Amino acid sequence: MDVQADRSAGAAGSERPSKGELLIQSMQELLWERGYSGTTPAEVQRRAGAGQGSMYHFFQGKAGLALAAEIRMGEDLKTEVEQRFVDREQTLDRVQSYLAPDGVVTRGCRLGRLVQDEEVAGNPDLMKPIAETYAWIQDRLETMLTDGVERGELRPDTDVQALAVTILAIRQGAYTLARLADSDEPFRQATIGISQLMEAARPKR
Amino acid sequence: MDVQADRSAGAAGSERPSKGELLIQSMQELLWERGYSGTTPAEVQRRAGAGQGSMYHFFQGKAGLALAAEIRMGEDLKTEVEQRFVDREQTLDRVQSYLAPDGVVTRGCRLGRLVQDEEVAGNPDLMKPIAETYAWIQDRLETMLTDGVERGELRPDTDVQALAVTILAIRQGAYTLARLADSDEPFRQATIGISQLMEAARPKR
């Protein structure tokens, strides 16, 4: 089935949010809290204060609404990552900031958790915005690390692409461990682990 | 609901596997392929060549059978990790071996993926064997790294616990990235990333 996002469900920052907009926001919340399979259209509607009709008017079913919500989540995530980088100067600070828990880590990564969902993984339309967001983040990490190399904070022979993937993986994995331990301690531990290595690997001057 | 594993479904290495045993194996496969929510009792039965009656005779519903399968998967995983360590001498080799893809990484981590499943996360009985398995693996990683410190392959001031969590997180995260990219490339990249850091951080002699 070919899923399309929406039928002009309304802009994000409008005055009075349309039902379509409310539905997107509710779907965003529920995807994060319960994943895709675990979220029922009925509950999205209830949370948005909308009926069945509104949802099927704006979106082509559950998948279409989820797609719109995913795209929104990807934008939010990119904005947050960017913010963490511009607020810091030093490379190690930026890495630590990227790995810092944001208070709701036991809920999992809003996008990463969807990858583990069978219904999402089996639907290319639903995977695409997730893959694109991660590609963007990986690219952003690479740029940030290249910056560090140029400023002499990382060794000149650093494989920035590999390191970017490593840091990305650490954050994703820490989410899983945090959920398992019901604590954000794994985030702190993993940050210590990678920081200690990066410190020790620092170029001598 | 208090879930118990089984009703003596049969030992693992018996001659003629009982229906209970076949059901456990089928559930193991399906949990890995589709997760918990995505697996229906009907399909487990079909794959095991057993009827409804057999399943409900040996186990208390879907959750009970899944619990038995999880325990088995945990044992398998621990055995595999142990094998990778005893086959190698050097610390970095062991770390790389732990992070090596095993050919089916795009399917995800057989246990880790369950953590993202709402029905599993919401059932303490189903989370317990997963948490215990990860605790064992983390402990095993710590022992392995402590070994490396003692042999002078890692700096004496290494925070082995933090590094163990970091490596554990890398593997978990790489599974997510691999699934997203439909490739085991993230495993290779992440291995390069952590290896390069560990090399550079090596104690001087």
Added chain:
DNA sequence: GTCTATATGATGATAGAC
């Protein structure tokens, strides 16, 4: 022990009134 038939409930989607 193992099977089939059936009950019960929830899910995602549609129809059609307002």
Added chain:
DNA sequence: GTCTATCATCATATAGAC
């Protein structure tokens, strides 16, 4: 645009025969 009523499907679990 938005609503409620209804549908078809499929999920898990139970009952009871063999």
